[in-house]
Amino acid sequence: MYIIKVKGKAKIPDYIQIRDLNFVLVAYFRADRPLKNLEKFGLEGKEKELEELINQLPFGKLQKLEL
16 A cells, blocks of 8 residues: 655645555545544554654655555
């Protein structure tokens, strides 16, 4: 899977996109809110690591999600 952080403008918040290996969007959520239903993406129990990654992730750079 891949992850990208999208910069919001004005009153639109920053968002996170998680995409599968075919770049199909599988999750889209605000960067400042905790994730829910991580088990759907095989990421259950990795909330802390994902939160740290999101905080360090540069805007607009697609990265392979390896947790």
